[in-house]
Amino acid sequence: MCWIADSDPLCKEFSMNRRDLLKSLPTAAALSFGPSAFAAAPRAESSAKPRIKSAICAYSYREALGRNQMTYEDLVDIAAENDIDGLDLTVYWFPTDRLNRFLASLRRKAYLAAVEIPSIAIRSDLCRPTAREQQREAAWLGHWVDIANQLGASHIRVFGGNVPEGADESDAAKWVTEILKRSADYARSKGVILGLENHGGITLYAKRIIEIVEAVDHPWVGINLDTGNFRSDPYAQMATCLPYAVNAQFKVTIRYEDGRREACDWDRVMQMFAEAGYRGYVSLEYDGENEDAITAVPPQLRRLRDLARKYSV
DSSP states (O other): OOSSOTTOTTHHHHHHHHHHHHHHHHHHHTOOOOGGGGSOOOOOOTTSOOEEEEEEEGGGGHHHHHTTSSOHHHHHHHHHHTTOOEEEEEOTTOOSSSHHHHHHHHHHHHHHTTOEEEEEEOOOOOOOOSHHHHHHHHHHHHHHHHHHHHHTOOEEEEOOOOOOTTOOHHHHHHHHHHHHHHHHHHHHHTTOEEEEEOOBTTBSSHHHHHHHHHHHOOTTEEEEEETTOOOSSHHHHHHHHGGGEEEEEEOSEEEOTTSOEEEOOHHHHHHHHHHTTOEEEEEEOOOOSSSOHHHHHHHHHHHHHHHHHHHOO
16 A cells, blocks of 8 residues: 555555665755755745746646546647647656656657646645654655656645644644655755645645745745635735745636635736746646636636736746
8 A cells, every 4th residue: 555645646656666765765865965055945036037937737637637538748739739838747647557658758749849847746745743654755755856857847746735633733834844854855956846835734824834935944945836725815825925936826716715716817916926026837727617628728828828928028
């Protein structure tokens, strides 16, 4: 049984290799890059000119990918056809039987189409109370750091997870911090940034996410800012997170605690990104419920692309 994420399609493969990963972890953790490397978390400079690029989050096509009606290489074609800069590859449907060949072929396809692969998105649960569980979760992140490196991606979206029943949230925040600290040095050695997403649970509120990132205090750990995941005062919480944002995923709608749902004001949000001097990718993560992604995503992609260009350098 995989002790990281039983639902992950690659869990079985990871379980078979976990001993090697755990053996390699102490070596990775022992890497040293000098004190200046750990001065602060990555932050956009408010005085910097914005440079914003558009991307497709693979999760937008979750149904088609899950049913094998679409491939990841099809996403490359969609990006090229819609003049989108890059792909944010949710890994849930990566094949386990031919992974290395798959990664190499996808990287080649993207390069020849002039489509970048800046980020991958994984499942993780960093609310792990024991040292052994924390080591395992750090090894899980290390596994995906290696895969991101194979694809040429420089960012991984990670989840903080849910606070275990009966546990104190402040303690859980310390567990998340510990795992990210364990993982950050190895991620740095491969040139991969870890972006903690605001995804409910321990990361429900901006204040807690920032507390964790500041406690990690590592330039290779920041925030993957999802525009649709805050359930209260979303625009203010996004603005609070922006100085720490290393990647962003744009949803079409915002949902509130009382069940209300409204269109996200992308123009307002993009202006916030620009004013914060954001330099990086904004990926469409289509969350529509009433329209099929095949027809709904392309016009949303073009809208996101045009806004990114409007507010970029």
